[in-house]
Amino acid sequence: MSSQALKEASSQMDRNLEAIAREFSGVRTGKASPAILDLVQVPAYGSVMPLKQTATVTAPEAQMLVVQPWDTSLVGTVAKAIQAADLGLNPSVDGNLIRVAIPALTEERRREMVKLLHRMAEEGRIAVRHARHRAKAEIEREKKDGEVSEDEMRRDLDALQNLTDEHIAKLDELLARKETEVMEV
Numbered sequence: 001m002s003s004q005a006l007k008e009a010s011s012q013m014d015r016n017l018e019a020i021a022r023e024f025s026g027v028r029t030g031k032a033s034p035a036i037l038d039l040v041q042v043p044a045y046g047s048v049m050p051l052k053q054t055a056t057v058t059a060p061e062a063q064m065l066v067v068q069p070w071d072t073s074l075v076g077t078v079a080k081a082i083q084a085a086d087l088g089l090n091p092s093v094d095g096n097l098i099r100v101a102i103p104a105l106t107e108e109r110r111r112e113m114v115k116l117l118h119r120m121a122e123e124g125r126i127a128v129r130h131a132r133h134r135a136k137a138e139i140e141r142e143k144k145d146g147e148v149s150e151d152e153m154r155r156d157l158d159a160l161q162n163l164t165d166e167h168i169a170k171l172d173e174l175l176a177r178k179e180t181e182v183m184e185v
Helices: 004-025 072-084 107-144 150-183
Strands: 041-044 047-050 055-061 064-069 090-094 097-101
Touching: 004 107, 004 150, 041 072, 064 072, 072 090, 072 097, 107 150
Parallel strands: none
Antiparallel strands: 041 047, 055 064, 064 097, 090 097
16 A cells, blocks of 8 residues: 555544444343443543443353442442443442343344444444545545556555455454344344
8 A cells, every 4th residue: 555545544444443343342142241331321520431430340150240330439320320321231239249130132132233233334334435535535636736647546546445345344244243143042
């Protein structure tokens, strides 16, 4: 990749893929995973913070998460935040711990999760295409300004399209893997 625009596009597309992978990890499957609670926001110390900045989350069993707030005065607040996160989870306070039983997903809930995954994947595809659009405009501007020849522009545009196709394929692969995981009983 010769063009700076291609390097920037590749970097942006990689970041988009990482972001989608993180979002996918927060989607519930039938198994307990601390990542399920990554999107939970806790009102603490006068602001709203991610749960992982206020507590330790572990998965001691396949169907159970244990949340241990670092500040014991936040136990009730953290439990309420988990409940309010609309993840279909019902936390129970056990002294200084919060136990979160992970119920088995119903077929209907699994299908809803798959729809959510497809929406997230489409947002990822849009972000990848947006990075391609910006890079394409930059490459065409370089040609217009006489910085690159017609052949170099065509080569860069072809490389950009290949880069886009690779990232979309990786995203589709991530989606297929997560979809299989969600539909697994």
